[in-house]
Amino acid sequence: MSPALSQQRAAPAVACAARLGGRAGSSSSIASSRRPGSRAAPRRQTLQGRQAALEVACSLNNSAGTAVPKPLKLDERDTLRLALPSKGRMAEDTLQLLKDCQLSVVKPNPRQYVARISQLPDLEVWFQRATDVVRKLITGDVDLGIVGLDMLAEIGNDDPDVVVLHDALDFGQCHLALGVPTGGRFAAINSLEELRSMPWSEQAPLRVVTGYQNIARKYFAEKGFENVVLLSADGALEAAPAMGSADIILDLVSTGVTLRENNLKQIAGGTIMHSQGALVANRRALLERPGLLEICHELLERLEAHLTANAYYSVIANMRGGSAAEVSLRLLQNAELAGLSGPTVSRVYTLGADGKAEPHLYAATICVPKKRLYPAIGGSGVLVQPMTYIFDEEPPRWRHLLDTLGVSADSLDLS
Incomplete structure (x- = not known):
């Protein structure tokens, strides 16, 4: 018997009608074979009889595409x-x-x-x-x-x-x-x-x-x-x-x-x-x-x-460095910290002893895959935000x- 499940024996568009645990009507092919006036067949069937009925009832659509009619x-x-x-x-x-x-x-x-x-x-x-x-x-x-x-x-x-x-x-x-x-x-x-x-x-x-x-x-x-x-x-x-x-x-x-x-x-x-x-x-x-x-x-x-x-978090971290280019290079050399198209690096100003603003740090903003977040940040003092859209x-x-x-x-x- 072919792997097509004896489908050639029945019309190709017939759907599986036999339902496990269903009523006797689900095996109608067996009931219809009884001659008028003969005794009803016992409810328990042999394996061969059950399978023969199921093979007919479970014919499938063999053709490519769908059986749904189209206008x-x-x-x-x-x-x-x-x-x-x-x-x-x-x-x-x-x-x-x-x-x-x-x-x-x-x-x-x-x-x-x-x-x-x-x-x-x-x-x-x-x-x-x-x-x-x-x-x-x-x-x-x-x-x-x-x-x-x-x-x-x-x-x-x-x-x-x-x-x-x-x-x-x-x-x-x-x-x-x-x-x-x-x-x-x-x-x-x-x-x-x-x-x-x-x-x-x-x-x-x-x-x-x-x-x-x-x-x-x-x-x-x-x-x-x-x-x-x-x-x-x-x-x-x-x-x-x-x-x-x-x-x-x-x-x-x-x-x-x-x-x-x-x-x-x-x-x-x-x-x-x-x-x-x-x-x-x-x-x-x-x-x-x-x-x-x-x-x-x-x-x-x-x-x-x-x-x-x-799939990403937005991460902002303050980093020390001699220049924005130096900080950017350090990030770009690590694939987990490079972001989508590279980091955004800007100066962070703090108040100096003389009362003037001094740039001692750089703020780096990158996008990090969620599954690589903890290996990427590797420390504290880091701001992590969920992202809504990346267009x-x-x-x-x-x-x-x-x-x-x-x-x-x-x-x-x-x-």
């Missing part, structure tokens, strides 16, 4: 739309990031799903489930969206109409990985190669429960697995191996605590992808909707300035976007 042309509307996650930690972190960039989302009624950003009057904010953020972005119902890279990969499925504007918004960090039982026949399995070498067969395939069907299908095919069945579940996937419903899981991992508490482990080579919040857009909207590229420029400029500054002449990701679209900045009003 031939974008709908006509006067406003531009940004979709944000509506619930959970991702939603909270998204709103906080926009607030930190002076782009607070104004939502008059907490029950409403439409909001505004005062600084961007031509932009509507729509709150959607994470999966719908991607789907509506693909169909053009929204023009921009903030979503996790994992959800973009699963639902977007490499859709050419999806453009990633910023892939590192510095929140929602996690990774998609395999969770393998720590005991039993998996006790000695510590790598992907060892997992693949186990005696899986068509009668006893590797059963993987996951909410990321598209990603899982591609992953196991690329890694050379055969005899794999993907299962779907709502909720706590970690319980499935202990219940005997699945062999392993494929799910998001943040700290790994939940895996360990459920007697699961990560294995070498078992990380599929790393994920965090990302700003994405509809390619056709970028090219066709007036004003959207200008809004993208402002969003990227603010995001880049804040995220860059968030570049032009955000690198903006230049990359223009190159991707084949658009010249001269044709845009970026004033």
Whole structure:
């Protein structure tokens, strides 16, 4: 059986219908095979019977791109739309990031799903489930969206109409990985190669429960697995191996605590992808909707300035030296003290014995990466301040976007 999980046996667009712990209706392919008048089949099925049903129920879309239907042309509307996650930690972190960039989302009624950003009057904010953020972005119902890279990969499925504007918004960090039982026949399995070498067969395939069907299908095919069945579940996937419903899981991992508490482990080579919040857009909207590229420029400029500054502290220290040039040279010779483009050095005046101002010290101002702060300052009498923005002449990701679209900045009003 191919690593495509017997997908050729069913229509390619059929979604995984079998749900672990679901009602009998979730295995409708078995129930429909009973002839009228015959006795009902026993509720407990053989492994082969269960797997045969699951292989049909879990067929996936094999084609490149997404299965989401697209309109031939974008709908006509006067406003531009940004979709944000509506619930959970991702939603909270998204709103906080926009607030930190002076782009607070104004939502008059907490029950409403439409909001505004005062600084961007031509932009509507729509709150959607994470999966719908991607789907509506693909169909053009929204023009921009903030979503996790994992959800973009699963639902977007490499859709050419999806453009990633910023892939590192510095929140929602996690990774998609395999969770393998720590005991039993998996006790000695510590790598992907060892997992693949186990005696899986068509009668006893590797059963993987996951909410990321598209990603899982591609992953196991690329890694050379055969005899794999993907299962779907709502909720706590970690319980499935202990219940005997699945062999392993494929799910998001943040700290790994939940895996360990459920007697699961990560294995070498078992990380599929790393994920965090990302700003994405509809390619056709970028090219066709007036004003959207200008809004993208402002969003990227603010995001880049804040995220860059968030990694640094501003440090001011008084230093002795014969001249400003001498102090500057001492700082420049240390990579940790050189700052972004070099230190700013100025005289510090103190009151002398004769009552006159005398320059005995120099104040040096530099930007230091947060993780290198203590090795850099190495003493006391130093003023440390957080930074809010570090504006570049032009955000690198903006230049990359223009190159991707084949658009010249001269044709845009970026004033």
